[in-house]
Amino acid sequence: MTDTGKAAQEADVSGGGPLVVLENVNxxxxxxxxxxxxxxxxxxxxxxxxxxPSGGGKSTLCRTINRLEPIDDGTIRIDGHLLPEDGKExxxxxxxxxxVFQSFxxxxxxxxxxxxxxxxxKVKKTPAAEAEKYAMELLERVGIASQAEKYPAQLSGGQQxxxxxxxxxxxxxxxxxxxxxxxxxxxxxxxxxxxxxxxxAAEGMTxxxxxxxxxxxxxxxxxxxxxxxxxxxxxxxxxxxFTNAQSDRAKDFLSKILTH
Amino acid sequence: MNLHALLDFGPLQQNFGTxxxxxxxxxxxxxxxxxxxxxxxxxxxxxxxxxxxVLRGAGALYIYVFxxxxxxxxxxxxxxxxxxxxxxxxxxxxxxxxxxxxxxxxTIYTASFVCESLRAGINTVPLxxxxxxxxxxxxxxxxxxxxxxPQAFRTVIAPLGSVFIAMIKNTTVALAAxxxxxxxxMKQMFDTYGGTIPIFLGFAIGFMVLTLPTGFFxxxxxxxxxxxx
Ligand SMILES: Nc1ncnc2c1ncn2[C@@H]1O[C@H](COP(=O)(O)OP(=O)(O)OP(=O)(O)O)[C@@H](O)[C@H]1O
Ligand SMILES: [Mg+2]
Numbered sequence: 001m002t003d004t005g006k007a008a009q010e011a012d013v014s015g016g017g018p019l020v021v022l023e024n025v026n027x028x029x030x031x032x033x034x035x036x037x038x039x040x041x042x043x044x045x046x047x048x049x050x051x052x053p054s055g056g057g058k059s060t061l062c063r064t065i066n067r068l069e070p071i072d073d074g075t076i077r078i079d080g081h082l083l084p085e086d087g088k089e090x091x092x093x094x095x096x097x098x099x100v101f102q103s104f105x106x107x108x109x110x111x112x113x114x115x116x117x118x119x120x121x122k123v124k125k126t127p128a129a130e131a132e133k134y135a136m137e138l139l140e141r142v143g144i145a146s147q148a149e150k151y152p153a154q155l156s157g158g159q160q161x162x163x164x165x166x167x168x169x170x171x172x173x174x175x176x177x178x179x180x181x182x183x184x185x186x187x188x189x190x191x192x193x194x195x196x197x198x199x200x201a202a203e204g205m206t207x208x209x210x211x212x213x214x215x216x217x218x219x220x221x222x223x224x225x226x227x228x229x230x231x232x233x234x235x236x237x238x239x240x241x242f243t244n245a246q247s248d249r250a251k252d253f254l255s256k257i258l259t260h
Numbered sequence: 261m262n263l264h265a266l267l268d269f270g271p272l273q274q275n276f277g278t279x280x281x282x283x284x285x286x287x288x289x290x291x292x293x294x295x296x297x298x299x300x301x302x303x304x305x306x307x308x309x310x311x312x313x314v315l316r317g318a319g320a321l322y323i324y325v326f327x328x329x330x331x332x333x334x335x336x337x338x339x340x341x342x343x344x345x346x347x348x349x350x351x352x353x354x355x356x357x358x359x360x361x362x363x364x365x366x367t368i369y370t371a372s373f374v375c376e377s378l379r380a381g382i383n384t385v386p387l388x389x390x391x392x393x394x395x396x397x398x399x400x401x402x403x404x405x406x407x408x409x410p411q412a413f414r415t416v417i418a419p420l421g422s423v424f425i426a427m428i429k430n431t432t433v434a435l436a437a438x439x440x441x442x443x444x445x446m447k448q449m450f451d452t453y454g455g456t457i458p459i460f461l462g463f464a465i466g467f468m469v470l471t472l473p474t475g476f477f478x479x480x481x482x483x484x485x486x487x488x489x
Binding site: 108122 | 311386388389391392393394395396397398399402406407410411414487
């Protein structure tokens with residue numbers, strides 16, 4: 001990403017109001033307390049990287065934001081609206097929150113193009129021709145327009161993940177959630193996915209990204225959130241976090257991943 | 261009893277038209293019950309994986325009851341319970357009435373097997389795809405209809421074929437619901453001509469003519485529609 005892009009984006013952030021607001025969120029899996037009193041505000045245009053040890057609750061946090069996991073206590077607001085309990089309103093609200101999974105989760109029986117147009121045509125009732133046109137634009141943007149007619153199994157992991165990003169973008173979401181989008185990829189494919197994400201960030205997309213890709217965090221994130229044992233232990237700018245972590249948990253974690 | 265009478269193909273030839281008509285009765289019953297049980301079985305499978313506990317419970321109860329009740333009892337219930345006691349009269353013609361009662365019974369019974377095959381297929385569709393469907397804003401029914409079921413069906417085409425072959429053979433107890441199909445005709449011929457090998461063979465081959473292509477068709481369809489993962 002260019003410096004000007006980043007500067008523009010930071011200017012945006014200062015002007016953007018709160019888009020995703022979590023207040024006092026608690027979540028249990030049976031006895032296990034996986035999210036403990038989470039307070040987190042994500043502003044419009046902001047890129048937040050969530051980092052932390054395995055089992056710390058990062059995925060769960062992401063999944064509660066579009067209510068793939070219900071919460072036990074607290075509130076989550078998207079653009080001022082409380083997440084509805086269920087039904088049609090929830091489906092509508094979910095469309096505002098794009099999600100990209102570690103395992104891509106493309107619909108195996110549909111072509112890449114059909115994967116991308118399914119949401120717009122069925123949820124937003126966009127006419128097929130219009131949905132396809134936009135889908136092709138998105139596939140072009142993520143660099144796999146030539147694969148549009150293929151099935152997911154015929155694509156490499158990196159291509160599949162870029163298709164999954166296009167599928168989420170097709171709903172014109174207000175915020176995009178990425179749960180370890182590059183963890184299942186071979187090293188040579190990580191960059192192509194990160195490049196797409198970096199461009200998205202530069203264009204001003206609001207993003208929550210669970211990742212251990214420090215290069216991405218440093219280049220694109222406005223904020224790093226360090227999570228461990230279900231709590232937000234530390235919240236800081238990437239520079240501060242990576243060079244001058246405050247908590248022992250974070251220092252310990254960084255020393256482990258930096259030596260790898 | 262002499263050997264000559266035992267191997268006499270005469271009765272089969274003389275009654276060929278009647279036999280064909282009886283088999284047509286079997287085909288009609290099998291086709292309609294097949295379609296009916298496919299629809300009902302799909303609805304039941306959707307109920308069994310639904311997020312609503314009441315629907316899940318009702319679906320499970322249905323399966324426990326009808327999968328574990330002999331078909332003859334289900335059919336007898338249709339004819340005695342529905343028709344004689346509750347006076348459910350679908351047609352004034354007893355034979356048409358018997359046909360519909362048998363179709364209802366066969367559908368109710370077979371649907372439980374269709375449902376369980378389909379549910380096995382649903383379990384092979386990675387959970388992540390259903391989550392991805394929900395995350396782009398599809399409702400539960402949409403994600404089931406557009407993402408999960410199309411893939412589930414493709415993986416269970418072969419087992420569904422077995423369910424339908426069993427169903428075709430099961431039509432032979434439809435007489436319990438007052439419907440006259442191929443096996444009833446066979447029994448009648450046995451009564452008239454005695455239990456001869458040609459009659460038996462003729463009917464056995466008649467059923468194979470129905471079941472073998474069914475098996476081949478489902479096998480072919482299953483290969484053709486397989487989803488690469
Ligand atoms: N569906 C579930 N049922 C029960 N426990 C769960 C479930 N999902 C997650 N957990 C538990 O909740 C805790 C937090 O899990 P989560 O997946 O959010 O962690 P994470 O920070 O994403 O870890 P990782 O880096 O390994 O992906 C873990 O202890 C996990 O075992
Ligand atoms: Mg995780």
